[in-house]
Amino acid sequence: MTKSERYQKVIEYFMEHMPVAETELIYSDPFQLLVAVILSAQCTDKRVNIITPPLLAKYPTAETMAKASPEGIFEYIKSCSYPNNKAKHLFGMAKMLTDDFSGVIPQNIDELQKLPGVGRKTANVIAAVVFNKPVMPVDTHVFRVSARIGLSTNAKTPLETEKQLTHYIPEHLIPLAHHWLILHGRYICTARSPKCRECGISEYCKYYKKGE
Numbered sequence: 627m628t629k630s631e632r633y634q635k636v637i638e639y640f641m642e643h644m645p646v647a648e649t650e651l652i653y654s655d656p657f658q659l660l661v662a663v664i665l666s667a668q669c670t671d672k673r674v675n676i677i678t679p680p681l682l683a684k685y686p687t688a689e690t691m692a693k694a695s696p697e698g699i700f701e702y703i704k705s706c707s708y709p710n711n712k713a714k715h716l717f718g719m720a721k722m723l724t725d726d727f728s729g730v731i732p733q734n735i736d737e738l739q740k741l742p743g744v745g746r747k748t749a750n751v752i753a754a755v756v757f758n759k760p761v762m763p764v765d766t767h768v769f770r771v772s773a774r775i776g777l778s779t780n781a782k783t784p785l786e787t788e789k790q791l792t793h794y795i796p797e798h799l800i801p802l803a804h805h806w807l808i809l810h811g812r813y814i815c816t817a818r819s820p821k822c823r824e825c826g827i828s829e830y831c832k833y834y835k836k837g838e
């Protein structure tokens with residue numbers, strides 16, 4: 627099976643079995659999603675969804691969060707991973723967003739990455755989910771699943787994986803495919819003991835074929 631054929635089979639499977647796939651982070655506007663994605667670094671979506679309602683009730687906009695302090699924000703997020711750093715990032719992000727972008731989330735990847743706490747993956751999430759841009763955020767799930775299936779080959783970094791995925795996946799499907807790979811990695815192709823017997827794409831998977 628060629629790489630192009632593998633992509634075609636995997637895409638066909640997900641188009642049929644997961645035509646709708648969305649982030650599991652709970653949000654109601656772009657600012658809330660940005661806050662949630664910053665908090666989600668090395669933290670589960672489930673935990674983030676517990677943290678964000680009281681945090682965003684107190685600081686619902688960039689303007690209100692920019693008037694807070696890292697110490698004030700910390701009190702709401704101390705149950706997540708790296709709360710000190712994330713409190714500083716959220717405060718800095720809100721302040722820059724207010725001062726430099728009039729409180730409006732930028733659509734441009736480079737502009738997004740100027741915000742404190744926003745790396746390439748986070749910027750790509752916002753661009754893909756909020757603005758439906760053809761960009762591929764690569765987290766640990768996407769990196770692992772892509773390598774296992776054989777969608778990425780010899781990729782040593784998330785950026786290398788991102789380039790391969792965006793090269794082979796049709797542009798209009800890239801934002802959706804991001805969610806396919808994350809959800810597949812979260813519930814089927816888990817880091818430990820992947821559930822190959824439950825997997826609908828095992829016959830196209832290099833990892834499964836190697837195990838056979």
